[in-house]
Amino acid sequence: MMRSRVSILALGVALGASAITIAPEMTRFLPPGSALAAASDTYRNLNLFGDVFEKIRSDYVEKPDEQKLVESAINGMLGSLDPHSSYMDAKSFRDMQVQTRGEFGGLGIEVTQEDGAIKVVTPIDDTPASKAGILSGDIITAIDDESVVGLSLNQAVDKMRGAPNTAVVLKILRGPNKDPQDIKLTRAVIQIKSVRDHKDGDDIGYIRITQFNEQTFEGVRNAIQKFQAEIPADKFKGYILDLRNNPGGLLDQSIAVSNAFLDRGEIVSTRGRNADETMRYNARPGDLSKGKPLVILINGGSASASEIVAGALQDHKRATIIGTRSFGKGSVQTIIPLGQNSGAVRLTTARYYTPSGRSIQAKGIDPDMIILQDVPDDLKGKDDTKGEASLKGHLKNGDDEKGGSQAYVPANAKDDKQLIAAEDLLRGVTKSSSRVISPPSNEPVKVPN
Numbered sequence: 001m002m003r004s005r006v007s008i009l010a011l012g013v014a015l016g017a018s019a020i021t022i023a024p025e026m027t028r029f030l031p032p033g034s035a036l037a038a039a040s041d042t043y044r045n046l047n048l049f050g051d052v053f054e055k056i057r058s059d060y061v062e063k064p065d066e067q068k069l070v071e072s073a074i075n076g077m078l079g080s081l082d083p084h085s086s087y088m089d090a091k092s093f094r095d096m097q098v099q100t101r102g103e104f105g106g107l108g109i110e111v112t113q114e115d116g117a118i119k120v121v122t123p124i125d126d127t128p129a130s131k132a133g134i135l136s137g138d139i140i141t142a143i144d145d146e147s148v149v150g151l152s153l154n155q156a157v158d159k160m161r162g163a164p165n166t167a168v169v170l171k172i173l174r175g176p177n178k179d180p181q182d183i184k185l186t187r188a189v190i191q192i193k194s195v196r197d198h199k200d201g202d203d204i205g206y207i208r209i210t211q212f213n214e215q216t217f218e219g220v221r222n223a224i225q226k227f228q229a230e231i232p233a234d235k236f237k238g239y240i241l242d243l244r245n246n247p248g249g250l251l252d253q254s255i256a257v258s259n260a261f262l263d264r265g266e267i268v269s270t271r272g273r274n275a276d277e278t279m280r281y282n283a284r285p286g287d288l289s290k291g292k293p294l295v296i297l298i299n300g301g302s303a304s305a306s307e308i309v310a311g312a313l314q315d316h317k318r319a320t321i322i323g324t325r326s327f328g329k330g331s332v333q334t335i336i337p338l339g340q341n342s343g344a345v346r347l348t349t350a351r352y353y354t355p356s357g358r359s360i361q362a363k364g365i366d367p368d369m370i371i372l373q374d375v376p377d378d379l380k381g382k383d384d385t386k387g388e389a390s391l392k393g394h395l396k397n398g399d400d401e402k403g404g405s406q407a408y409v410p411a412n413a414k415d416d417k418q419l420i421a422a423e424d425l426l427r428g429v430t431k432s433s434s435r436v437i438s439p440p441s442n443e444p445v446k447v448p449n
Contacts, residue, residue, distance in 0.1 A: 005133040084389040089343040106161040108190045113153040122245040128185045142171035162187045195219025208242040212249030212305040217256035238293030248304030255281045258312045263287040267312045272350040294319040295422040300385035300407035303327035311354035321367040323418045326407035327337045328388035330361030362389040362401040371418045
């Protein structure tokens, strides 16, 4: 394999970002006969592609854009592999690098593609999308009156981005009746503060991570240090780490965040096509949280890097997981730059596994305590995600794949049953061994023996 500059990501269900690293040089050898046969078949297929390309180039009714033809062919090839492999042109690659640093121009909206439709995973806090009232579960059908039908996820995202202070109109469908409405937004410079924190009462440190970018671990470390300075050790009940509707991001940041609450042991392993590509990432000594109790909140919108953190700390019994089953994206993407001004390939190169050897792919993380939110009547029907298992072409993972789960988070903390359960657990009101399932009506909660 040629020496190349690559980046490993634990991408979420939306557009991700990367940091560049150097991959070691590796050489693989095939038996002479099989190598010749493989080469012969490959060249035959490449000749076929060349013949088709030339016919289109010379005989199509209108002169085609040759660069777009090639890029469309590449996209088709990558899109046939799985939902997360794709080609990024030079502009998209630059945008991704900017987003990784936590700042980009656009609307501040995380989206995914389900059954050809563009679906909102979550609006990012304090962005044009959240201020305009975009909601998790909204279906985007048109951008500036142009239908999104036939567009790839990256193409739709590119249309929503643009220069700050320029306007864009999104046509959305909302709720079980798919009520259509137009929402006008003004693009802005999106500065993503991936970590937000506050004291919960005078005895709990609350940390919310919206995505994993280059700033995430530093934000978590600063929050932990602030709580340790402000809350007396004898009163400090513990931490709540809120990963709900967090679509993922950088693998190294998820490892660093996990390490902040661990003193030893494996955090995650990645396993590729060949045994020599297996990588194991272990915690370094020094639990920054000093062993204080930890509760992690997840839901159907928690994906990839979020699942790495939740899975690692659950396997080590370092945290109690509360909420609903996570999204189930258990694959790792590598960003491979293709040369100056040539874009990059986002290629799925490995699956990741929790310390106990669990593959989260198309299954997700099951909470220790399942708590369902009470969803307002006007929002019912938009509170569930279908999960990785519903995506066309997803990597298979046995016969026990699972669908998505509830992803609704109330705006008012007083109505947030998952947050309240976390607070009660840290303050000793409930026991972590209880598996609580909140029923859809006013029926009493049943706790299995």
